[in-house]
Amino acid sequence: MALRAVIFDYGMVLTGPQEPEALAALLRITGLGQERFHSLYWADRHAYDEGKLTGVEFWEKFISEAGLELGPDAVAELNDWDARLWTTENVEMLRWQECLMTAGLKTAILSNMGDAVLARIEREVGWIKRFDLQVWSSQLLVAKPDSRIYTHTLNLLGVEPAEVLFLDDRLVNIVAARALGMQGFVFSTVEQLRVDLVATGLDRELPLPA
Secondary structure (H helix, E strand, O other): OOOOEEEEOHHHHHEOOOOHHHHHHHHHHHOOOHHHHHHHHHHOHHHHHOOOOOHHHHHHHHHHHHOOOOOHHHHHHHHHHHHHOOOOEOHHHHHHHHHHHHOOOEEEEEEOOOHHHHHHHHHHOHHHHHOOEEEEHHHHOOOOOOHHHHHHHHHHHOOOHHHEEEEEOOHHHHHHHHHOOOEEEEOOOHHHHHHHHHHOOHHHOOOOOO
8 A cells, every 4th residue: 555644753853852952951940960850851751741741730740859949930931941942953854744745745743742842832833834734642632652642643634554654763652653554663863764765665655855
């Protein structure tokens, strides 16, 4: 079955590494070292992505578990810098998405994303509007790798699993997509993506990223 759509994760696929200035600001506000900060940051991130915590609740919980004394102004600042953390564009991948559109393929974003970060992205990242579909976990109250969010995306795109290539930087999310019948690659670099496309023969169906 020929490919009709490519679904992209947002963070670390369409965007690059965390924005250094934003990370430095988060560390400065909390006064934590990177190891301690990241341990607390990722502990409840999935719950935040699932919409079980709002951005305010996420950072209030972070502050409490870190034993910090920070008020509402700091929470608002943390939310703001957290959103900026995920706005470094992966220019090569965005250029490839435009090539896919020109070639007649559907493109979609399927991302685990908390509400406060998403609000800033929707407000300030104009290129997301180029995609045929955007699916954000906090709006559905379900996150990858739960199969329901993949099925929801496929249904809205109007495609069968075998007609889709899915790209994500986390193996667990690719495994879940493959279990539904999609083709999927763990994304690391554009160079590796080209290798994967050629190795699987998908270069005969898709333009290669430049």
